Amino acid sequence: MSTVLTTEDIRNLRTGAHFLTCTIDPTAIYIYAEMIQRAMEDRSLELITVDELAPDDLVVAVGMVTQGLFIADMPPVGDEFLGCISAIEASLGRRVRAIYSLAAANINGIVPLMVGLQSSLPVIDSDPMGRVFPLISQTTLNIGNVAIGPIALMGVTGERAVVEVESPQRAETLVRALVTELGGWAATAMYPCSAQQLKEHGVHGSISRMIRIGQILDASTPVESCCCSPISWTPRASPGPA
Numbered sequence: 259m260s261t262v263l264t265t266e267d268i269r270n271l272r273t274g275a276h277f278l279t280c281t282i283d284p285t286a287i288y289i290y291a292e293m294i295q296r297a298m299e300d301r302s303l304e305l306i307t308v309d310e311l312a313p314d315d316l317v318v319a320v321g322m323v324t325q326g327l328f329i330a331d332m333p334p335v336g337d338e339f340l341g342c343i344s345a346i347e348a349s350l351g352r353r354v355r356a357i358y359s360l361a362a363a364n365i366n367g368i369v370p371l372m373v374g375l376q377s378s379l380p381v382i383d384s385d386p387m388g389r390v391f392p393l394i395s396q397t398t399l400n401i402g403n404v405a406i407g408p409i410a411l412m413g414v415t416g417e418r419a420v421v422e423v424e425s426p427q428r429a430e431t432l433v434r435a436l437v438t439e440l441g442g443w444a445a446t447a448m449y450p451c452s453a454q455q456l457k458e459h460g461v462h463g464s465i466s467r468m469i470r471i472g473q474i475l476d477a478s479t480p481v482e483s484c485c486c487s488p489i490s491w492t493p494r495a496s497p498g499p500a
Contacts, residue, residue: 260306260380265295268371270472275367277471279390286322286365290372297375305465306356306380311453316352317382318343319449320373321360323394323411325437338412338445339373345410345420346447358382358456360448362464363390371465381465386449388461394433395426399449402459409433409448413440 272291276284294303311317320339343354357377359370362385374381386397394406407423411433419436423429429448437444 260304260310261383263298263303263305263371265298267469268294268298268368270469270476271368271371271465273472273475274468274470275363275365275472277475278363278367278468281364284364287368290365290368294368294371294375297372301375303371303375304380305383308382308384308453308457308460308462310380311356311382313452313454313457315355315453316350316450317356317358317453317456318346318354318447318451319360319386320357320370320445320447321366322369322443323433323437323446324443325434334445335416336376339369339447340376341412341418342410342445342447343373343377343379345418346408346450349408349410349420349422350450354379354450356380356382356453358460359385359464360394360446361385361387361390362461362468363387366390367465367468382456383465384456384460384462385464386456386460388464393430394448395430397426397449398461399451399455399459400426402455404449404451404455404459406448408450409446411436411440411444411446413437413442413444415441 268291272287276287347354357370357373357379360366370381386399405424406426406429407421409421409423409429412418417440421432423432
């Protein structure tokens with residue numbers, strides 16, 4: 259069931275994404291949350307399940323890959339992920355129908371929502387990690403033998419690259435080297451696959467879980483009461499077509 263997210267959901271997601279990661283600088287998470295909330299003033303943001311897509315629809319993971327540079331030190335211009343998605347479409351000769359998070363924590367737990375607003379693509383409530391791991395090869399899609407490439411990258415200076423690679427382990431080496439040369443971080447689009455492949459090998463309910471965690475942590479209700487009566491997050495069905 260698709261869900262139209264609210265600005266309160268974004269605040270809770272921000273808290274949940276921060277809680278599930280180990281980071282010494284959560285600034286970028288808060289910056290992106292604020293940008294998303296502002297963008298939602300004049301447009302809606304839809305969160306869908308993978309079951310709402312056709313089995314052969316092309317979906318792609320979006321996320322930041324860093325190599326020493328804090329994103330908050332040199333923020334993205336804003337078009338990096340759109341360029342990566344376009345590069346994937348050009349490489350495969352197909353349109354991307356939806357996006358999902360590379361990792362369900364830290365900045366990559368919230369970035370896809372901004373990309374969804376920019377691209378008008380729906381965001382899938384799934385990811386291939388279930389949390390955040392240090393390597394792009396550490397995914398359930400890798401375990402399911404889903405190819406990681408082609409991978410599109412766009413870095414600090416606007417330079418971009420497309421890496422034709424299938425092995426996630428080899429991709430880890432190539433992408434990290436490129437990220438260093440691109441300035442210390444890169445917006446990326448990778449693991450282009452069918453909705454059916456994501457359904458079979460992904461971790462589902464990832465964004466919803468971060469929202470629920472944030473709702474509990476941000477609540478004014480004492481922890482003891484929360485333990486006795488857990489707070490639940492009920493998705494709001496998006497309105498049907500006009």
